[in-house]
Amino acid sequence: MLVMVLIFYLIPLVMTVYLSFTSMKNWNVKYLFDLVGFYNYHRLFYMFQHDPSFKAIVLTTIVFILITLVVNVFGGLGLALGTFFLSDIVGSKFRLLWLLPRIAPIAVYSLVWYYFFHETSIGTLNSILMELGIIHQPIPWGQIIPWGAWSVIIFVNGLVGVSFGMIVFTSALNQIPKELVIAARVDGASAWTISKRILIPLLKWHLLYVLTWQFLSLLTTYCHLFLLVEWNLVNRDYGTTLALYVYNTAFLGGELDQGLAAAVILSVIGVSGGFLTLKLLGFEKMMKRPRGDV
Amino acid sequence: MVRIRLENITKEFGDFKALDGIDLEIEEGEFMALLGPSGSGKSTLLYIIAGIYKPTKGRIYFDDGDVTDLPPKDRNVGLVFQNWALYPHMSVFENITFPLELRKVAKGEIRRKVAEVTEMLKIENLLDRYPWQLSGGQQQRVAIARALVKEPDVLLLDEPLSNLDALLRIEVRAELKRLQKKLGITAVYVTHDQAEALAMADRIAVIKDGRLLQVGTPEEIYERPRHKFVGGFIGNPPMNFLNGFADRGILRIGKSTIPLPKEYESVRGEVIVGFRPHDVEIGEGIEGEVYSVEHLGREQIVTVSVEGEMVKVIVPGDRRFEFGDKVRLKPKKIVLFDKKTETAI
Amino acid sequence: MRDIETKSRKSELLIILTIVIASVPMILAFSLLVLSSFSEEMVTNLKSFRPTLENWINLFQGKMAITGSIRVNIFEITLNTLIVALGVAGLVTIVSTLAGYALSRMDFRGRKHVMIALLVLHAFPGVALIVGVYLLYKLTLPQDPDLMRFYSFFYVILARGALEIPMSVWLMKGFFDAIPWEFEWSGIIDGASRITVWRKIMLPLVKPGILAVALFAFIAGWQDIIYVRTFLIDQTLATFIESNIESEFSHMPLIAAAGTLYLLPTIVFFLIAQRILLQGYSGGLKG
Ligand SMILES: Nc1ncnc2c1ncn2[C@@H]1O[C@H](COP(=O)(O)OP(=O)(O)O)[C@@H](O)[C@H]1O
Ligand SMILES: [Mg+2]
Numbered sequence: 001m002l003v004m005v006l007i008f009y010l011i012p013l014v015m016t017v018y019l020s021f022t023s024m025k026n027w028n029v030k031y032l033f034d035l036v037g038f039y040n041y042h043r044l045f046y047m048f049q050h051d052p053s054f055k056a057i058v059l060t061t062i063v064f065i066l067i068t069l070v071v072n073v074f075g076g077l078g079l080a081l082g083t084f085f086l087s088d089i090v091g092s093k094f095r096l097l098w099l100l101p102r103i104a105p106i107a108v109y110s111l112v113w114y115y116f117f118h119e120t121s122i123g124t125l126n127s128i129l130m131e132l133g134i135i136h137q138p139i140p141w142g143q144i145i146p147w148g149a150w151s152v153i154i155f156v157n158g159l160v161g162v163s164f165g166m167i168v169f170t171s172a173l174n175q176i177p178k179e180l181v182i183a184a185r186v187d188g189a190s191a192w193t194i195s196k197r198i199l200i201p202l203l204k205w206h207l208l209y210v211l212t213w214q215f216l217s218l219l220t221t222y223c224h225l226f227l228l229v230e231w232n233l234v235n236r237d238y239g240t241t242l243a244l245y246v247y248n249t250a251f252l253g254g255e256l257d258q259g260l261a262a263a264v265i266l267s268v269i270g271v272s273g274g275f276l277t278l279k280l281l282g283f284e285k286m287m288k289r290p291r292g293d294v
Numbered sequence: 295m296v297r298i299r300l301e302n303i304t305k306e307f308g309d310f311k312a313l314d315g316i317d318l319e320i321e322e323g324e325f326m327a328l329l330g331p332s333g334s335g336k337s338t339l340l341y342i343i344a345g346i347y348k349p350t351k352g353r354i355y356f357d358d359g360d361v362t363d364l365p366p367k368d369r370n371v372g373l374v375f376q377n378w379a380l381y382p383h384m385s386v387f388e389n390i391t392f393p394l395e396l397r398k399v400a401k402g403e404i405r406r407k408v409a410e411v412t413e414m415l416k417i418e419n420l421l422d423r424y425p426w427q428l429s430g431g432q433q434q435r436v437a438i439a440r441a442l443v444k445e446p447d448v449l450l451l452d453e454p455l456s457n458l459d460a461l462l463r464i465e466v467r468a469e470l471k472r473l474q475k476k477l478g479i480t481a482v483y484v485t486h487d488q489a490e491a492l493a494m495a496d497r498i499a500v501i502k503d504g505r506l507l508q509v510g511t512p513e514e515i516y517e518r519p520r521h522k523f524v525g526g527f528i529g530n531p532p533m534n535f536l537n538g539f540a541d542r543g544i545l546r547i548g549k550s551t552i553p554l555p556k557e558y559e560s561v562r563g564e565v566i567v568g569f570r571p572h573d574v575e576i577g578e579g580i581e582g583e584v585y586s587v588e589h590l591g592r593e594q595i596v597t598v599s600v601e602g603e604m605v606k607v608i609v610p611g612d613r614r615f616e617f618g619d620k621v622r623l624k625p626k627k628i629v630l631f632d633k634k635t636e637t638a639i
Numbered sequence: 640m641r642d643i644e645t646k647s648r649k650s651e652l653l654i655i656l657t658i659v660i661a662s663v664p665m666i667l668a669f670s671l672l673v674l675s676s677f678s679e680e681m682v683t684n685l686k687s688f689r690p691t692l693e694n695w696i697n698l699f700q701g702k703m704a705i706t707g708s709i710r711v712n713i714f715e716i717t718l719n720t721l722i723v724a725l726g727v728a729g730l731v732t733i734v735s736t737l738a739g740y741a742l743s744r745m746d747f748r749g750r751k752h753v754m755i756a757l758l759v760l761h762a763f764p765g766v767a768l769i770v771g772v773y774l775l776y777k778l779t780l781p782q783d784p785d786l787m788r789f790y791s792f793f794y795v796i797l798a799r800g801a802l803e804i805p806m807s808v809w810l811m812k813g814f815f816d817a818i819p820w821e822f823e824w825s826g827i828i829d830g831a832s833r834i835t836v837w838r839k840i841m842l843p844l845v846k847p848g849i850l851a852v853a854l855f856a857f858i859a860g861w862q863d864i865i866y867v868r869t870f871l872i873d874q875t876l877a878t879f880i881e882s883n884i885e886s887e888f889s890h891m892p893l894i895a896a897a898g899t900l901y902l903l904p905t906i907v908f909f910l911i912a913q914r915i916l917l918q919g920y921s922g923g924l925k926g
Contacts, residue, residue, distance in 0.1 A: 004734065008801030009760055012771025019774070027777055082654045084640050091640075094658050096913055100665065103916070104905050105862040107877040108898045112668040114884065115675075115683040115895075122891075124671060127684035159665060167917070178640065179379035182346055185643045187393035187444070188367030191650050197392070201383045213762075220764035223865050231884050243766045250770045251869055263767035274762030278755065348644040365645040 013267070020260035026253065040261035047258070056146070056237035057245050063150055064157070064241055065218045071158035072214050073207065076165020081199060083166075084173045085191045095170065101160040110227040113156050117141045117233060142234030149238035156224055161217065165210045172206045173199060208280055216273045219266065222247055242266060295480050296356040296447045297322045298343060303352035305338055305504075312338045314504040316352070323478045325471065327495035329485055331527070335504040336484040337376075337452055343482060344450050345369050356447065367396075369448070372441030376453040378433050380425040386436050387421040393444045411443045414473070430458050431466065438470075442477070449474065449481045455490065467494050488528045492516065500524050519629060522636040525568045531595065533568045533629075534605040536580070540565050540630065548601040550580045552624070564633040569625035571595065574607040579624035584615045598623060669902075676896035694896040711879070717900070719792075720875040723867060726796035727860030731803045732853045736845070738804075739811025740837065744823070754809075761805040769869065772798050776870060788872050795870040796860070803859050807852045814848030815841070851915045854908065861904060876901040 020040055024031045047054040079098055083091035101109055116124045119140030126138040142152045176199065184194050200207075222244035229239045240248070242262055249259030298320040305313040312335045320326045328336045341347045343354065345366035353362045361369050380389050387408065394404045412418045415435045425433055434454060441449060454470075455463045471494045474481045485491050491498045492512045500507045500515065500523075508520040519525035525533035538547040540561040543554050547567070554561070582598035582605065589611060596615055598605045600623070607623060615621070630639045675681045679689040701710045741747070742754060776798075781790055818841065826836040842849075864877040871878070876897060883894055908916065 004797070004801050004804060005756070005760070007775070008772060008798055009763070009768060011775060012768045013763075015771035015774055016767050019770070027774070029777075079658065082658055085642060085654055086640075086651060088640065090655070092913070092917060094662075095917055096909060097662055097665075099916055100669070100905070100909075103858050103862065103908070104669075105877060105901050106864045107862075107880040108672070108902045108905075111880060111884070111894070111898045112672050115672065115681065116664070116668045118683070122681050122684050124668065124683045124685065127686070131685070173640075177377060177379060179375045179377060180381060181640065182643060183373065183375065183379040183440075184392070184396075185646070186344060186346070186366040186371065186373045188365075188396045191654070193396065198381055198383075216762045220766060222766060223863075226865065227881060230881070243764060246766045246770070247865070250773070256770075260770060263764065263770060266764045267767040270762055270764045270767075271759055274759040277762065278758055345645045346643045363645060365647070366643060 016260055016263055016267070020257065020264045022257065024257045024260065026256065031257075036257075040257045041265075043255075044258050044261050044265075053237045054245075057240050057242060060146070060150065060153075060238050061241040061243075063146075064153060065215065067150075068154050068158050068161060068218055069211065069215055071154065072161035072218075073165050073210055075158065075162040076167075076210065077169055077200075077203075077207070079162060079166040080169030080173060081191075081195050083170065084199070095163075095166060098159075098166055099163050102163045106223050107227065109160075110156070110224050110231075113152075114228070114231055114233050117152050119143065119233075142228070142239065145235050145238045149235040152234050153225055153228060153239050156228065157218070157221065160224065161214055164214060164217070168206055168210050169203060172203055176202055205280070209277065212273060212277045212280060216270055216277070219243065219273070220270060295322045295478060298448065298480065298482070299355040300339075300343070301353045301355070303339065303342060303349045303354070305335070305342060305347060306350045312504050313342070313349070316501075316504075316506050318499055318506060318509060320480060320482060323480055325474050325481045325483065325494060325496045327483045327485055327491035327498045328501060329488060329491040329498050329527075330501035332486055334501045336486070336501055338504075339501065340450050340452055340482060340484050343448070344371050344373050370444070370446050371448045371450055372444065372446035374434075374437045374441045374449075374451045374454045376456060378437035378454070378457070380433060380436060380440075382425055384424075385421065386417065386423050386425070386428070389425070389436060390421075390440050390443050393440060397444065407443055407445075411439045414442075415439050431462050434458065434466065438473075442479075447480065449479050450484075451481065452484045453486065454483075455485075456487070463490075470494065489530065492528070500527065502527075517627075518638070519568070520638045522566060522568065522631045522638075525629065525631075529570060531571050531606045531608075533570055534574075534607075535566050535568050535631075536600060536603055536605065537633070538565055538567050539563070547580050550622070552579050554630075555628070558628075558630055558639065561630060561639055565639065566631040566633055566636070567625070568629045568631060569627060571606045571608045573625055573627040574605075574609075575624045575626060576607070576609060576613075576621055577624050579622045580605075581620070581622055584617055584619040584621060586617070587615050596621075672895050673899050673902075675892050676899040678892055681891045681895065694890070694892045697890075697893055698896045698900070711874075713879075713897070713900075716874050716876055716879050719871070719873045720861060720877070720901070722792060723795060723799070723863070723871070723875060724857050724860035726792070727800045727803065727863075728853045728857035730796060730800040731807050731856035731859075732849060734800070734804055735807035735811045735852055736849055738808045739813075739815050739848075740841065742808065742812045743815035754812075757805040757808055761809075765802055765865075768802075769798075769865070773869060791870055791872045795866050798870060799860055799863055799866040800856070802866075803856050807856060810852055810855075811845070811848055814845045814851075818844050847915075851918075854912060854915055858905070858908070 021035055021037060022031055023034045023036050023039070048058055079095070083094050086094070115122065118126070119138060119142070121127055121130065121138045123138065125141065126135070129135045130138070141148045143149065180198055181194055184198055189197070220243050222241060225239060225241060225244045226247065228234045229236055229244065243266060246259045246263045246266065248254060249256050300316055300318040303313055303316040304311065316339060328339060330336050338347060342349050345361070345364055349362065353360055355361065356369065381392070384392065390408050390411065391404050394407060399407070409418070412421065415438060417432065417435050417439060420428065420432060420436070425436070428436065434457070437454070455466055458466060467490055483494065495512060497509060497511055498515050499509045502523055508515060508524050515524060516528055519528065519533065522535065526535065536547050538545045540554060540558065540563060542562070543559045545552050545554050545565070545567060580600055582600040585597045585599045585604060587597070588595045592611050593608050594611050596607050596609055598607060598621055605623065631637060632639055671683045674688060675683060676694050677690055677692065679691050679693070680687055682688045698713055701712050742750060776794055781787055822840055822844065823836055826840045827833070831839065864881060867875050868878045868881065880894060880897055880901065
């Protein structure tokens with residue numbers, strides 16, 4: 001395992017950081033020793049100020065993360081609480097259904113929404129709205145900038161992330177003694193009151209945990225976005241986040257050296273977020289030493 | 295205050311019958327104990343009275359009103375759980391006011407009621423604390439305060455003392471009984487501890503495997519068990535049982551015989567004879583051999599082997615017994631049970 | 640949860656209704672895809688469902704377009720996907736079972752650091768790594784074409800597996816932690832070696848854990864697109880769908896059929912492994 005960590009985490013990490021200080025282009029080894037200092041970082045900053053495309057990407061990243069985070073956390077909380085009040089069998093069926101976005105193959109999941117939001121009348125959304133007479137022409141939803149594109153990517157990723165919060169909250173809810181809920185029921189509390197006054201206050205820490213963890217995931221996820229952008233379902237600039245930008249510069253041709261600088265920035269945010277989460281989790285508690293001397 | 299009437303209550307969980315045709319009436323202001331071993335269905339019955347479970351069959355009446363389908367909040371019951379179920383994120387004050395808040399009681403009224411109930415339970419100075427800052431006894435009082443603050447018609451308690459240590463338990467049970475009498479509230483008290491039931495209840499309902507075996511005052515239950523199980527479950531040490539054969543006023547146990555009291559004169563056939571350890575004299579009667587002796591200060595418990603079965607008797611502490619001594623036991627009060635049905639004859 | 644039985648069913652129905660409404664787009668979108676694969680035209684516009692098996696027949700015969708002669712071997716593509724998924728599952732299961740045991744039971748130096756590192760690695764942006772991983776790949780890629788193909792399989796399994804390992808190790812450690820020490824001690828007292836104890840006592844006890852880890856690793860390998868398209872020379876179902884979406888000649892219902900085929904294992908898991916899916920995730924996530 002240590003070897004794998006070395007090969008697939010440490011060495012690549014060092015390489016990425018190192019390369020971000022070179023003028024690496026197109027994976028051409030001849031740039032390998034062409035050190036340029038902080039030039040790439042400067043350029044990134046410059047682009048942010050003057051390149052509308054890149055500005056759009058940064059803006060998209062921020063909006064995408066914030067709104068999707070809210071959708072994920074509250075969607076997950078809502079589903080966990082909702083299914084908590086249903087009988088176990090029905091509740092777990094619903095929870096299972098909402099795992100689908102997470103475990104379906106990424107290409108299939110994206111394909112499904114590709115058809116749903118398709119810009120022609122083949123798109124499900126368009127045909128429904130046209131049938132209802134709300135619109136008369138098919139609308140290219142993902143190409144309306146910025147909010148059309150944002151809505152699509154937030155919707156698609158929002159559904160994927162909901163299951164994480166749902167599962168964490170559900171397992172936390174199952175640890176709360178049932179008598180607390182029943183006692184409140186005897187006193188006449190509704191499901192809504194029980195959630196608001198008893199369950200959610202008891203889930204405070206889990207909320208924080210899901211919030212930070214999901215933030216990190218959203219910061220670094222890009223696989224669904226990649227397909228949506230590649231298939232032209234959403235606008236290229238307003239459907240791309242920083243993580244996807246890094247990938248695209250690296251593998252679809254582009255300013256690789258700047259992509260690498262962006263990657264390093266992402267990593268810094270990621271690692272600090274990781275440590276923050278550890279603190280929140282009360283890491284020492286989990287570190288129980290093994291018993292015995294064997 | 296209400297009178298509770300249970301009619302043919304049956305509760306099934308899937309294939310499993312947790313309660314089977316329970317008929318029980320609880321009078322206004324009465325303290326009724328539901329007594330039985332763990333898993334006998336006591337909590338289930340209590341939850342059915344509270345309205346948490348719905349009986350599979352049967353009906354429940356509060357006074358003359360049918361409440362079978364009413365949710366708990368419309369039955370006006372106060373419920374105390376075994377683990378007390380205090381909300382960990384609320385202070386004592388918030389815990390106690392929660393039921394009132396749900397009823398949208400006015401602020402001033404809330405304060406008055408909380409003052410009243412906390413004074414009664416002597417927890418006025420704990421209001422700002424959180425449950426984890428309280429001792430077991432204090433938590434238990436808060437749980438009772440929370441159940442009482444809404445002035446329920448019925449107080450339901452599910453083994454509220456089982457999480458307290460032995461000394462505190464004895465202290466609290468006296469207090470609880472006093473409180474119930476003072477308020478005049480109808481109370482149903484679930485316990486598996488026979489001493490608790492004997493000490494506190496006006497009447498006891500003994501439950502086993504979902505069936506009601508006997509209902510009666512502590513004295514009736516103790517003196518005249520209607521079922522072998524009741525005798526064996528109540529009293530410490532519990533009732534002794536021996537197999538015997540009754541014929542024309544004589545009971546034969548192994549080689550020994552004893553005369554039967556008048557009411558059993560007509561009994562004939564195989565029976566089980568039950569008698570309490572306290573109700574035995576050593577002298578004439580059933581032959582046995584001393585098996586072990588435990589000294590309890592003024593008294594001692596002597597275990598006697600009779601025809602291979604063990605019988606415990608309590609005798610004054612001054613007589614000395616040795617292992618292997620031959621003794622004869624003379625039960626002063628006996629109960630006969632049918633050999634097959636194990637019910638009292 | 641087992642709620643009170645006397646409450647009105649209205650609130651329950653309301654909850655169910657809300658969740659169902661929230662789930663409608665998802666259910667609709669997935670079912671339309673599956674339906675389309677059996678239809679002459681895409682039915683994503685909710686019209687004109689004319690059932691046919693032609694798409695599936697064409698798919699299995701590798702006929703990509705109604706006319707023309709572009710042919711692919713869908714069996715080989717599926718097999719490639721399966722190789723990657725099984726490879727990732729095998730690798731992750733073995734590594735995390737061993738490492739999970741070590742972290743749970745052995746007190747070696749640096750244990751704490753390894754555990755912290757694992758968690759932080761899990762939070763690490765994969766995209767920052769893949770760039771470096773790719774450079775390493777470029778540098779080590781053999782020249783021989785056959786070897787190259789083999790190497791690309793090997794590499795994609797390692798790289799994708801490495802991404803899954805931190806969480807899987809934590810998950811496995813949790814499963815080992817749950818086994819009382821007494822089992823192991825009694826084995827050792829009876830004179831078994833540590834290896835024997837591990838094989839004869841621990842392994843059977845953590846079987847559910849191993850199953851869960853293997854299942855999740857398989858899902859990860861099966862669903863992946865990024866690593867596959869970056870490293871693998873051969874095509875998998877993911878890259879097959881990816882590359883045929885926008886192309887002029889592809890017949891959309893046929894792609895829908897490929898998507899449905901690709902979705903099949905997921906549906907199978909839904910039917911047979913519900914408990915593992917719902918519980919395994921929570922165990923791993925709680926760390
Ligand atoms: N919700 C339930 N589902 C299934 N079986 C139950 C449930 N509640 C109780 N039981 C079963 O019913 C029997 C009686 O339980 P309970 O009333 O809790 O017993 P007691 O309180 O006397 O210990 C037990 O065997 C228990 O396993
Ligand atoms: Mg009970």
